[in-house]
Amino acid sequence: MDRLYDKLLSYAGEDFYPMHMPGHKRNLDLMNMPNPYLLDITEIDGFDNLHQPEGILEDLSCRISRLYGSGFAFPLVNGSTAGIMAAICAATGRGDQVLVARNAHKSVYNAVMLMGLEPVYYYPQLIDGSSIFGGISAEEIEELLKKNPGIKAVIVTSPTYEGIVSDIKNIAAAVHRHKALLIVDEAHGAHFGFSGDFPETAVRLGADLVIQSLHKTLPSFTQTAVLHSNCDELNGKIRKYLACYQSSSPSYILMAGIDRCISLLEERGRQLFDSFYERLTTFYKSVSDLVKISLLDDGIIGKASVYDRDPSKLVVRINNADLNGHQLQDLLRSSYHIEMEMAAIDYALGISTIADSNEGFLRLSAALHDIDNCCASKAEENYRYYINLNTVIKPEMLLLPSEAVEHKSEVVPIDEAVARVAATAVSLFPPGIPLVVPGERIDADLIDFIRRMKDTGFTITGLAGRNNEGIEVLLP
Numbered sequence: 001m002d003r004l005y006d007k008l009l010s011y012a013g014e015d016f017y018p019m020h021m022p023g024h025k026r027n028l029d030l031m032n033m034p035n036p037y038l039l040d041i042t043e044i045d046g047f048d049n050l051h052q053p054e055g056i057l058e059d060l061s062c063r064i065s066r067l068y069g070s071g072f073a074f075p076l077v078n079g080s081t082a083g084i085m086a087a088i089c090a091a092t093g094r095g096d097q098v099l100v101a102r103n104a105h106k107s108v109y110n111a112v113m114l115m116g117l118e119p120v121y122y123y124p125q126l127i128d129g130s131s132i133f134g135g136i137s138a139e140e141i142e143e144l145l146k147k148n149p150g151i152k153a154v155i156v157t158s159p160t161y162e163g164i165v166s167d168i169k170n171i172a173a174a175v176h177r178h179k180a181l182l183i184v185d186e187a188h189g190a191h192f193g194f195s196g197d198f199p200e201t202a203v204r205l206g207a208d209l210v211i212q213s214l215h216k217t218l219p220s221f222t223q224t225a226v227l228h229s230n231c232d233e234l235n236g237k238i239r240k241y242l243a244c245y246q247s248s249s250p251s252y253i254l255m256a257g258i259d260r261c262i263s264l265l266e267e268r269g270r271q272l273f274d275s276f277y278e279r280l281t282t283f284y285k286s287v288s289d290l291v292k293i294s295l296l297d298d299g300i301i302g303k304a305s306v307y308d309r310d311p312s313k314l315v316v317r318i319n320n321a322d323l324n325g326h327q328l329q330d331l332l333r334s335s336y337h338i339e340m341e342m343a344a345i346d347y348a349l350g351i352s353t354i355a356d357s358n359e360g361f362l363r364l365s366a367a368l369h370d371i372d373n374c375c376a377s378k379a380e381e382n383y384r385y386y387i388n389l390n391t392v393i394k395p396e397m398l399l400l401p402s403e404a405v406e407h408k409s410e411v412v413p414i415d416e417a418v419a420r421v422a423a424t425a426v427s428l429f430p431p432g433i434p435l436v437v438p439g440e441r442i443d444a445d446l447i448d449f450i451r452r453m454k455d456t457g458f459t460i461t462g463l464a465g466r467n468n469e470g471i472e473v474l475l476p
Contacts, residue, residue, distance in 0.1 A: 016333075017360045019314065019350030020341035023191075024219035027355040031219045031260060041252050049074070050250040051243050055340065063262055068193065070203045070210070070228035072235055077254040080187040080247045081107040083211035083227035086241035088155065089115055090234045091181045091209060096152040099144055102394075103133045104157055105185060106432045109401060109425060113438065120148050123394060125304040130317065131346050132162050132296070134304025145178040149198035157185040158202060161342070161431040162296065162349060164306055164314030165189075165199045172206030176468070181231070181365040182206070187213040190226070191312065191353065194265065195273035195420065201307045203228045209238075214261055218314065219355050221257035246414040255308050272354040280311050280352065283361040293328070296347075314350035316340075322378040328355070336367040342431065343406045345456070393449065395422075395440035403472060404439035411470040414450060417442045420473035426462035428453060434462075442471065 064073035088111035190212035193201035214220035296315035329343035409423035
């Protein structure tokens with residue numbers, strides 16, 4: 001039987017290239033530390049306390065704030081999940097109405113449930129010809145705010161997993177005109193704002209609370225993140241909620257990783273990002289001749305409310321090939337030892353960072369050319385089906401999520417769940433965006449979609465029973 005530690009060591013010795021998070025990419029030339037056991041301490045004298053920082057950790061917060069231009073920065077050791085939940089809880093009162101873009105991470109829905117909030121959902125458009133969500137429209141956000149004057153906070157994701165950036169400046173202006181707060185899940189944009197070749201961070205565009213995952217796109221350990229606050233009046237509440245959502249024994253190894261990452265950006269940030277963008281530009285030019293597959297590019301800007309695009313997200317699209325994104329990911333792993341971040345029905349996603357090497361980009365380019373030459377020309381039917389269905393899956397909310405989780409429930413076979421009310425979130429993973437949340441009605445289209453995705457090999461989380469053939473629903 002494999003042991004985790006031994007398996008990790010074995011894997012580290014192989015030649016798999018990580019086109020996935022964490023952003024340090026195991027690049028020991030860029031980021032190196034001594035034996036972690038030497039740094040693993042508790043809150044001893046001279047090393048401060050994350051939950052009541054007054055010394056070296058307070059200084060770290062100030063450095064992060066200066067670097068990004070925020071009012072105050074809270075370093076996080078339980079990922080953006082803790083930051084998102086603390087931000088929502090601090091910015092709202094129990095029972096408040098909130099506007100949520102439906103492509104939000106599951107942590108948003110968890111906070112909505114815990115606070116008993118009433119969600120009003122905004123459904124982003126799909127980018128034409130793909131299953132990729134576009135941006136958030138400032139005009140449509142304003143219309144929803146006019147129709148729902150009780151909304152206290154607006155929660156949007158920008159950039160998305162695929163690097164789609166919304167017009168945060170105008171969204172913030174609209175939100176503030178209606179006396180609400182703007183919370184931006186910028187988990188995938190911690191690298192924004194360090195170079196003109198990448199989008200600007202929401203921190204500097206008027207957002208009130210911004211959450212970033214350092215570990216996703218910067219050289220930092222998994223679970224490290226930061227919550228930026230531009231609302232001084234909320235900082236006390238944020239700290240109280242962070243004490244709920246983070247360990248009372250935060251890892252000094254993780255905090256040291258945040259410190260090293262911030263120091264690197266302070267000292268060499270511009271140089272590293274300029275060099276990184278040169279490698280990215282060379283890579284995009286090298287794959288511009290692909291025929292059956294292609295890379296998402298700036299041609300999407302201006303469509304489906306896309307304001308900007310993050311070039312570091314390598315979205316390999318299936319244009320006219322006899323494979324889907326899941327199969328492409330498997331092929332890159334098995335035949336070329338390139339591990340991508342995730343796959344959807346019509347694309348595979350790679351995450352690149354300042355820690356990526358020329359070798360990594362060259363290997364991916366060569367592999368994509370090889371696959372493009374070898375695969376046959378045939379569009380995948382499930383891909384078209386997914387795109388069509390994604391425009392109509394908008395479940396009806398019969399109960400608030402907080403009400404639904406208090407009800408008694410049962411597990412029924414998937415095919416018997418039509419017209420029942422969901423007791424748990426069911427999501428396509430990654431990225432973990434719920435297809436249905438507690439309190440929403442399950443319809444036949446959703447059941448058909450779940451079946452097709454399971455048969456195609458994609459992971460559906462939230463299912464139950466033997467072989468995940470059941471769904472938890474509320475008792476009538």
